[in-house]
Amino acid sequence: MSDEEVDRLFQALSDSTRRDILQRSITDEQSVSALARHYDMSFAAIQKHVAVLERAALVTKEKRGREQIVRGHEATIRTAQGVLELFEDLWRERASQIARILATEKGKP
Amino acid sequence: MSDEEVDRLFQALSDSTRRDILQRSITDEQSVSALARHYDMSFAAIQKHVAVLERAALVTKEKRGREQIVRGHEATIRTAQGVLELFEDLWRERASQIARILATEKGKP
DNA sequence: ATAACATACAACCAAATGGTTGTAGATCAA
DNA sequence: TTGATCTACAACCATTTGGTTGTATGTTAT
Numbered sequence: 001m002s003d004e005e006v007d008r009l010f011q012a013l014s015d016s017t018r019r020d021i022l023q024r025s026i027t028d029e030q031s032v033s034a035l036a037r038h039y040d041m042s043f044a045a046i047q048k049h050v051a052v053l054e055r056a057a058l059v060t061k062e063k064r065g066r067e068q069i070v071r072g073h074e075a076t077i078r079t080a081q082g083v084l085e086l087f088e089d090l091w092r093e094r095a096s097q098i099a100r101i102l103a104t105e106k107g108k109p
Numbered sequence: 110m111s112d113e114e115v116d117r118l119f120q121a122l123s124d125s126t127r128r129d130i131l132q133r134s135i136t137d138e139q140s141v142s143a144l145a146r147h148y149d150m151s152f153a154a155i156q157k158h159v160a161v162l163e164r165a166a167l168v169t170k171e172k173r174g175r176e177q178i179v180r181g182h183e184a185t186i187r188t189a190q191g192v193l194e195l196f197e198d199l200w201r202e203r204a205s206q207i208a209r210i211l212a213t214e215k216g217k218p
Numbered sequence: 219a220t221a222a223c224a225t226a227c228a229a230c231c232a233a234a235t236g237g238t239t240g241t242a243g244a245t246c247a248a
Numbered sequence: 249t250t251g252a253t254c255t256a257c258a259a260c261c262a263t264t265t266g267g268t269t270g271t272a273t274g275t276t277a278t
Contacts, residue, residue, distance in 0.1 A: 003125035006125065007123050007124060007125060008123075010119045010120070010123035011120070011123035011265095013119040013123075014115075014116050014117075014118075014120035014123055015116060015265095016112040016113075016115065016116060019115070019192075023196065023199060026199040026200055026203065027199050027203055031225095032224075032225070033223080033225080041266095041267075041268095042267075042268065042269080043224085044227090044267085044268075044269080044270095045266070045267055045268075047226080047227095048265090048266070048267080049266085052265095063225095065224090065276075066223070066224050066225075066274065066275035066276065067223090068224080068226095072199075074200050077193055077196050077197060078197075080193055081193050081197075083122075083128075084186055084190050087131065087132065087135060087186050088183075088190075090132060090135040090181075091135055091181070094135065094136055094137075120235095124235095124236085126236095140254075140255095141254075142253080142254055142255080150236095150238095151237075151239080152254085152255085153239080153240095153256090153257085154236070154237055154238075156255075156256080156257090157235095157237085161235095161236095172255095174244095174245065174254090175244060175245040175246065175253070175254050175255075176245090176253090176255080177255065
C-alpha cells in the first residue's frame with residue numbers, strides 16, 4: 001500500500017461524522033440520503049463525507065435504482081490495523097533488543 | 110476517549126512524514142533536531158509535525174539539557190487499534206446476526 | 219405526464235494544514 | 249566570554265478541508 005493510500009485511509013478516519021457513517025454502513029448498508037437523515041448537516045455535506053470514505057476504500061457505493069447503496073469495506077479496516085501492528089512490532093523488537101543487551105552486560109566482569 | 114482525541118489521533122497518523130517520525134522515535138528516542146536531519150524540510154516544519162504527534166499523545170517530549178527528547182507512546186497506538194477493533198466487531202456481530210436469520214429461515218416450512 | 223425523490227456537481231466561504239523565514243532565549247563547548 | 253547548537257514561536261503563504269447553496273439529471277410513484 002502506498003503512502004498516499006495510507007494517508008487517505010487515516011485522514012478519512014480522522015472525522016467523527018465519517019467514523020459514524022462508516023459504523024452505520026457496516027451494520028446495515030444504506031443509501032446516502034438514508035445516512036444523511038441521521039445528521040444535522042446538508043445532504044451535500046454527507047455526500048462529500050461518503051466520497052472521502054470511498055476514496056479511502058473504507059466503503060463502496062453501488063447504484064441501485066435511483067439510490068446509491070453504501071457498504072463498509074472490511075479489508076481496508078484490516079489494512080489500517082496492519083499498519084498499526086507494524087508500529088507495535090517496533091516496540092517488541094526494541095524490547096527484545098534491550099533484553100539482549102542486558103543479557104550480554106550481565107555476562108561482563 | 111473523546112471524539113476529538115480520536116480525531117487528533119488519526120489525523121496525526123494521516124501524514125507519511127509523521128508516521129516516519131513516529132517510527133524513528135519508537136526504535137530509538139531522538140532529539141527533535143536529530144529527527145529533522147533525516148528530512149528535506151526545515152527544522153520548524155519537523156517541530157510542527159512533532160507537536161501534532163504530541164497533541165495526539167503518540168509521542169512524548171522530555172527536556173534533556175538543551176535538547177528535547179522524543180519518544181513514542183505505546184499506549185496510544187493500542188488505543189487506535191482498539192478503535193479499529195470496534196469496527197471489526199460490528200462485522201462479526203452482523204455476520205452472526207445473518208447466520209441467526211438464516212438458521213431460523215431454514216426452520217420454516 | 220407530473221410530482222417527489224436521490225444523486226451529482228459546481229461555486230463559494232471560513233478555518234485548518236503544511237510548509238516557509240525570521241527572531242529570540244537557553245544551554246553547551248572552546 | 250563567545251560562538252555554536254537546540255528549541256520556541258510568530259508571521260506569512262498556498263492548499264486542503266468541511267461546510268453551505270444552487271442547479272441539473274435521472275428514477276420512482278401517482
